[in-house]
Every structure is written in structure tokens, then in C-alpha cells.
Amino acid sequence: MPDLFAGPGGIDIAARQLGIHLTGIEQDTNAVATRRAAGLPTVHDTVLNHRPADYPEDRRVLTAGPPCQTFTFAGTGAGRAHLNALIKAVRSFGTVVPADLDARTRLVLEPLRWIVDAWSDLHAYEAIVLEQVPAVLPIWQAYADVLERLGYSVATDIVNAEEYGVPQTRRRAVLIANLYSPVALPAPTHRRFVKGVPQSAGDPNLLPWRSMADVLPGRGPFTVVSNYGTGGDPKARGRRASYEPAFTVTGKVSRVRLVGPDGHDLERFSHAEAGQLQGFPADHPWSGADIPQQIGNAAPVQLARALLTAATA
Structure with missing residues (x-):
């Protein structure tokens, strides 16, 4: 089962904890070094060179966290500038893609190619998990429209990582889908952090946020x-x-x-x-160079585990 843009392994470690076996496709040499040191199955290549037919043995789960740099407010902003064009591209099932999209921004459409290709050859993925920075939510909502037309149950929104036990405040746009069962985003297990509110305060039915x-x-x-x-x-x-x-x-x-x-x-x-x-x-055996960048680009493990559990239940 492929994990596209797999990075150093946040989603893969969560999957391994759940008994789900992913193969990460990752282009960055340093992230690949970390993944291999951690014993995570890895293909060192760009996602662009692969398709679902290269991984015919199991179509249960597809996960992806495309590069976010052109969508963040700290980045170039190219992705945010092309949101409407990207939404139209998604709703066309990826057949109408603007020629002026830069290569990095275009990667947000790659999970769609995998989803549609797998569905077209009658071996659709059973469950899908996508995550990105909050600015990508409108694109995930367009994905949801397409997936629902293909027969999937879909849930997508912004989630707060600390509500799933991650010891940081991190907002992510996420999408989960399942072809055979209704899905809903995972209910928070921990309280949301509010500055000045003690860790012990809040909903007694939820665990305290982690510091x-x-x-x-x-x-x-x-x-x-x-x-x-x-x-x-x-x-x-x-x-x-x-x-x-x-x-x-x-x-x-x-x-x-x-x-x-x-x-x-x-x-x-x-x-x-x-x-x-x-x-x-x-x-975790961090390896290679640019390790802070590897860490910053990773999906938080606890959040990934909650999303995978909700998508595959």
C-alpha cells in the first residue's frame, strides 16, 4: 500500500502501530536515509514515476501528504494563488490542469491521479488519508466531491493536532475516505489547548492536552x-x-x-x-542532512494514527 511523499515516516510509523503495511515513495535522499535506518519500506524516487499498477498486491489504503511549501504563508504563495484553478483541475478528474502551474504546486494533484487510475482499472483503494496545511482545505473539499461521485464516503476539515495527543499546536487540513463504510473524522481524544487555561481544566471526558x-x-x-x-x-x-x-x-x-x-x-x-x-x-534514527527540515515536514504520528483508524474502521 503506497504512502506518497512519505517523508521520514510519520504516517508509516502510525500505520505500523496499527498493523497496516505501507511502502513509502519519497524523493528526498535525506528522508530516505532516515526511513531506511528505521526499517520502513521505501522506494527512493519521485511519485511522478509511479502508478497504482506498480503496487498491485494490495489496494487497501492510499496515504499522501504532498509538499506544502507553495501553500504556506511562509512560502512562495504560488499554490494559494492558484487555488481556483486547482479546484477546477480536481473537479475535472485531473484532465484540465493549467499549464502555468509550477511543478511543486502541481504535486497536490498527484493523489487524485492515483485514486482515479486505481478506480478506473477496477482495483480502487478501500481507504484514503490525505493531510496538508490548512490553506489546502478547498482542494480537499474538491477531492471530496470527486470521491463521492466514485462511491466513497468522505470527511474533510481542519483538525488540531493537540486534540489527538500531539504535544504541539498544529492545524492540518485532512481528508479521509472509505469505499465500503461510512466515515467521520476522528473524535478528539484530548482537550484543545487554550492559552492561560490549566492543563487540568476542561472536558472531563477528554484527556489533558500534552505539554x-x-x-x-x-x-x-x-x-x-x-x-x-x-x-x-x-x-x-x-x-x-x-x-x-x-x-x-x-x-x-x-x-x-x-x-x-x-x-x-x-x-x-x-x-x-x-x-x-x-x-x-x-x-528514531534521524539520518542524512537537513534533519530539522525532515522533522518539520513530517506528519505527527498520533494524528496520523487517529486518521488511519477512522479511515479503515
């Missing part, structure tokens, strides 16, 4: 100083205490300052610690 201290207990108290989520204004740097969830982990996680109770700078997050904030095990 950085919960997953990094050996660190001692610290404050994270980051300008993520503040519009990039260096005068408005965000702060999170270690007893709160992390900010969204990005490829710049290694630059985040950690300040001790005495006001002095502490050692910054190690690769293992940054990975734990994405739900990876502490001993």
Missing part, C-alpha cells in the same frame, strides 16, 4: 521563544512555557531559543527532542 514537559521530562523548566505564528514580527515573538504544548514544529525548529528560569539561554532542541514533539519515538 513539552510531558514528552521531554529530563529537560527541566524552560520557555520557548519563537516568532512562529506572530506574522514574523521580531518584536512580537511568541513564548511557550515547557508546561504548555510546543508551537507548530517547522523546519526551523533547530533555531528556536530555549530560555531557563534564570533568563539564560539553554541548549536548543536536539533532533531526538524535536522529533518527540512530532510524536516520533525518542530513538
Whole structure:
């Protein structure tokens, strides 16, 4: 079962925990090094060179997290500028694609090619899981229209990662679908983080959100100083205490300052610690170069597990 744009393995680790066997297709040499060190089945190539017929043995699940750089507010914005054209392309089943789309933005249409190809040769995927940055939600909604025409039950929306046990606040546009069973997005298992509201407060039927201290207990108290989520204004740097969830982990996680109770700078997050904030095990064998970027690009493991469970139940 293919995992497109598989990265260092967030979705694959969640799948392995659930007994689902994915084969990741990943072009980045560094992410491939990490995946192979972790024993995750991997094809080192671009998704563009493959199709469902190359993986005929099992059509149960298709997962994908296409590159997000042209859709983020920190990126080029090319994807957001082409949203209407991309939506039209999806609703045409991928047959009408604007010629002026840049190569990276065009990749958001690749899962559609796999879905339609598999359905056309009468070996449709039973379950589908897609995730991306929030700006991609209108494209996933167009996907939902297509999938429903193909007979799938579909659910798509923005979810908050901390509501599924991820020790960071991270919003993602997600889509799950199943060809044979009704689906709904997974119900939160943890409370949503609200600044200033204690971890112990909130719905007693839900678990507390998880803090950085919960997953990094050996660190001692610290404050994270980051300008993520503040519009990039260096005068408005965000702060999170270690007893709160992390900010969204990005490829710049290694630059985040950690300040001790005495006001002095502490050692910054190690690769293992940054990975734990994405739900990876502490001993995940990060390999190759650009490891902070690998971590920032990964799907959080706990969120992936919740989505896979909901899609395949």
C-alpha cells in the first residue's frame, strides 16, 4: 500500500502501530536515509514515476501528504494563488490542469491521479488519508466531491493536532475516505489547548492536552521563544512555557531559543527532542542532512494514527 511523499515516516510509523503495511515513495535522499535506518519500506524516487499498477498486491489504503511549501504563508504563495484553478483541475478528474502551474504546486494533484487510475482499472483503494496545511482545505473539499461521485464516503476539515495527543499546536487540513463504510473524522481524544487555561481544566471526558514537559521530562523548566505564528514580527515573538504544548514544529525548529528560569539561554532542541514533539519515538534514527527540515515536514504520528483508524474502521 503506497504512502506518497512519505517523508521520514510519520504516517508509516502510525500505520505500523496499527498493523497496516505501507511502502513509502519519497524523493528526498535525506528522508530516505532516515526511513531506511528505521526499517520502513521505501522506494527512493519521485511519485511522478509511479502508478497504482506498480503496487498491485494490495489496494487497501492510499496515504499522501504532498509538499506544502507553495501553500504556506511562509512560502512562495504560488499554490494559494492558484487555488481556483486547482479546484477546477480536481473537479475535472485531473484532465484540465493549467499549464502555468509550477511543478511543486502541481504535486497536490498527484493523489487524485492515483485514486482515479486505481478506480478506473477496477482495483480502487478501500481507504484514503490525505493531510496538508490548512490553506489546502478547498482542494480537499474538491477531492471530496470527486470521491463521492466514485462511491466513497468522505470527511474533510481542519483538525488540531493537540486534540489527538500531539504535544504541539498544529492545524492540518485532512481528508479521509472509505469505499465500503461510512466515515467521520476522528473524535478528539484530548482537550484543545487554550492559552492561560490549566492543563487540568476542561472536558472531563477528554484527556489533558500534552505539554513539552510531558514528552521531554529530563529537560527541566524552560520557555520557548519563537516568532512562529506572530506574522514574523521580531518584536512580537511568541513564548511557550515547557508546561504548555510546543508551537507548530517547522523546519526551523533547530533555531528556536530555549530560555531557563534564570533568563539564560539553554541548549536548543536536539533532533531526538524535536522529533518527540512530532510524536516520533525518542530513538528514531534521524539520518542524512537537513534533519530539522525532515522533522518539520513530517506528519505527527498520533494524528496520523487517529486518521488511519477512522479511515479503515
